[in-house]
Amino acid sequence: MTRVALIGFGEVGRVFVEDLRGAGQADITAWDTAFADPGSKASRNARELGLAPAPNAAAAVAGADLVVSAVTAMNCVAAASSVAPGLQHAAWYFDLNSSSPGHKQEAAAEIHAAGGRYVEAALMSPIEPRRLASPFILGGPHAQRFGEAAGGFGLTGARVGAAVVGVAAATKLCRSVVVKGLESLLSESLLAARHYGVDREVIASLSNILPEADWEAIAGYFISRSLEHGVRRAEEMEEAAATVAEAGVTPWMASATVERQRWAAQFGEVLPQGSTPELVDAVRIAAGLFEEGDG
Template sequence: MTRVLLLGLGEVGRILAEDLRTAGITDLTSWDTAFTDPRSSAARHLSGLGLTAASSAGEAAAGAELVISAVTAAQCVAAARSVLPQLGPGAWFFDLNSSSPGHKQAAAAEIEGAGGRYVEAALMSPIGPKRLASPFLLGGRHAAEFAALAGDFGIVDTTVVSEEIGRAAATKLCRSVIVKGLESLLVESLLTARRFGVDRDVLDSLPNILPPADWEAVAGYFISRSLQHGRRRAEEMEEAAATVSEAGVDPYMSLAAVQRQRWAAGFPEAGQAGSTTAMVDALLHAIDHPEETTA
């Protein structure tokens, strides 16, 4: 029987846990630093899934044949270090975190130095629609070997990009500069356009230079993602900024997106407003009445 440890039980971790069980993994344990807070989403997911929390990541790693790291982006290296005391020889470490190539390389050095098999992974779409069947890029000298058995865990769409750690991360985070940057631009543009009463005109003008689409629906989707997941997206964009810096480029746009995503995270209730216009109006109301903001 394969024993799997899931590090991180947030939104992504919950989906992974559910799908691993569907794939037949019954010996599943989890660890999240937020378990100590019963109000946290991780603690609620733990209870809802019926999982038992270990007293530490190291304890949870004992006997695990596969460790999946799905923590927040900034904790990539710390998560790798946390399992070292009990990580078994040859254990797989599947690093799904949206972290920079440099941080992935540092995590790999920790795991490989302890005798584990590190696999860099980059999730290349929102996980909600296809869940574990989402597309993953894999990297590292053990990536091809892991890809051959990934289907046993329900991971069925894998592409091995390189034996070099960091290429999958670079692909993911350079994409994030565009995707999370576009989210940030749409928030800022439509807040301003709505003030001037030209939001419809702006949206209607976009097909002149961009592919035809329902840009009101596109904008609504992107804005809602920032409102719901802005904190995690801000942290991912900090890793994107680190990636840009590692390439010797000044990360002006990535750092601006960090600020806008973090700002948007302060108004999660606006994401429940309904239409794109309603969300924008809810944000403008929050700007005009900061004393009413509770987030």
């Protein structure tokens, strides 16, 4: 049976465990720096899934055929370094962190020096609802070979991109400038629009230029994602800003999105709410923005 090790045990790590077990893949180990805190999301995931945490990263990957790195963006290189002492020769290292091309290349160098086969992976959608069948772009010199084996791990939506490490990351992060930027734009617009009582008119007007859609529901979903995952998104957008800057473009939009996402992360406790207006008002109250008579 193939052995799989997870480095990072948040939302994506949990999906990997659930789907691999569902496919009969039960030999799974995990490590997350947050295991040191029994109340962390990583620790809760391990308890709920009945998975005993490994004592450290190197121990987690010992004997593993596939290592999945799903840590926060800023820890991409550190995660690769942490597993190197325990990495099995020719083990696959599947790096799906939202890190810049430069950081992906540094991580690849660590893994290749340890005898592993580094594959960068760019997740091009939320992990739900397609889970491991979500669209991944694979990159690096080992991407073609891994692509041939990906279906066996349930990664049926994976496609092979460039053989150069960093191209898939650039694709992901340039997309993030739009997607995470749109989350921040909708949040900022509706926080102000609720103050003036014009939020419904603003939302209704979006279909005058954008595709016809339930923009109120979309806005609620996007804002809730910022509230729930703002810390992680801010880190990702720092990597996006670095990616844009490496292209010689001043990352004004990406840098501004970092600040809005980091700000939103303070108010995750207001979730859930019944509607988008209720969600926006809950954030305004929590942020001290609500005034008597608003809206």
